[in-house]
Amino acid sequence: MTHTLAPDLAQATVWKTLHDRLRSAGDDERSGLLAVEAKKTRRRIVEMISTAGLGHIGGDFSVTDILTTIFGAVLRVDPAATASPGRDHFIMSKGHCAAALYATLANTGYFSSDELTTFMAPLSALNGHPNRNKVPGVDTNTGPLGHGLPVAVGTAIAAKLTGTDARTYVVLGDGEMQEGSNWEALMAASQYALDNLTIVIDRNRLQQGARTEETNSLDPLDQKLASFGWEVREVDGHDYVQLFAALQPATASKPVAIIANTIKGKGVSFMEDRVEWHHKVPTPEQVELALKELA
């Protein structure tokens, strides 16, 4: 498959070195390094959304630490060989947080960070929702909610059938758990004992229009997932030590569900836990303030 974006091999090398260090580092060193990368990613997200005049900044910020940990210290991939057999799979089911994904992919070396300035510009590969045929590192096109997990069940079953140790990681929004297709897939993953599948639910408790619990309550989400046959791990989604530990493989023949408790808009004080920042675009003054907080 040809992508319209080429890998940034220099950055891929930088990232590989960092990745190896992060996997073997102690908790404190790893957390320190991931915090630096996450801050860089959040700054890029502010710039992307400010330039585009569009985006989903609140969810981008709640998921940034999760993405940074997965790509930084967990996922076994090679940006220069996206189709290599046996690689791990990553699926961003909450596709509207494409800015966070693109900034993370660029940081990983899938393409040059210069491309981020084209986010949502006419004919850019970096659409408002990710397209695998244009953006290397994207496994499947998402945007409509409830699509990523079924596809992930497929990649995980394929790994079982072919006997590879490839693992599949999926990031879902919590509001997205209201989609019925996710519960179909949760059942299938349990039925097939997919211990090579890990989902991370970005539990920021806000959806587009209101709080999840005021809209269509998800709690007790942990009990629901456990009753569907999943190994449930609940963590602070901004704590790299907890995230890294939770992202380790299953301890039983079950798929793993991580409920990552997060704050929508995390990192910028005036955006945190405020529903209007689902897809509000910061003014130039707010951009300045945000970048100052993320300095």
Added chain:
Amino acid sequence: MSVTIPAPAVFDNRVAFAETLIELARVDERIVAVCNDSVGSSNLTGFRDQFPERLINVGIAEQDMVGVGAGLANAGMIPFVCGASPFLTGRSLEQIKADVAYSQHNVILCGMSPGVAYGELGPTHHSVEDLSWLRALPGLDIVVPADSRQTEQAVRFAAATPRPTFIRVGRHKVPEVTTEESSWVRGKFGVAREGSDITIIATGTLVSRALVAAEQLATRGVQARVLNAAYIAPFDTDAVLAAARETQAIITAEEANTAGGLGAAVASIIAQAPGVRPPLRILGLTEFAPTGSTDFLLDYFGLTAGSIVNAATEALSHG
């Protein structure tokens, strides 16, 4: 003394589908079948018995089924995703759009018992909107085999050159309309009968009926060309334009809703082509079907050789 002409032997295309899939799966471990509790109705019992690990039954969960197919394809497998056509296409249309067509995952969607094959079970179980819905998706091949041989060819082609594809696998028994010499070319109609007066473009179950109609027209001195529209996408624009230029009228016949299917595709081409305006008649379903068997409903909606003859005669005389 009367002579009884024996009716031609007829076949359920699902049999050819299953036999071919098993044969291919023996030599290609990438081939897997995914289904929605439809092992029996998708005729996958034999496949399951021979390749139990490679039959993935996700239960009654069509959205998950299509997504799982996309994931399997993403990881290098060749998934044949099988389910009753109305539920495969209707319930998981967004998955077909986003996970298969837009993502360009090489999933082969096998819509079982399409059209009005489920007869008396009613419009909930009829798959007559599938051609219209799926034609709107770029990057998805839509294949409608007319007989057992074409079903086998379609499955072989899909396995050898996997790409996002929907195959309509008929259950209503039909006679063979192709021969051993009939080739399979992506995006091309087959010529089931040569003719220069009028063209009948038929798809699936209607091809055999179009051939009977052509024989009846021949007794009246009208030579009908019969095109077998085995591909609804990509569409054989050249064959339509040639028919428009070389014959006096075009009749289309499909076991599908006329809003957006084969006939609509032909109309769109003719309407936009400079200099050709052959009379066109589109035969198909126009409303939710009443109660009745498959044969009753095909009669009811005028999808018979006699109705095709009448439409041809009327188009030739009134324009």
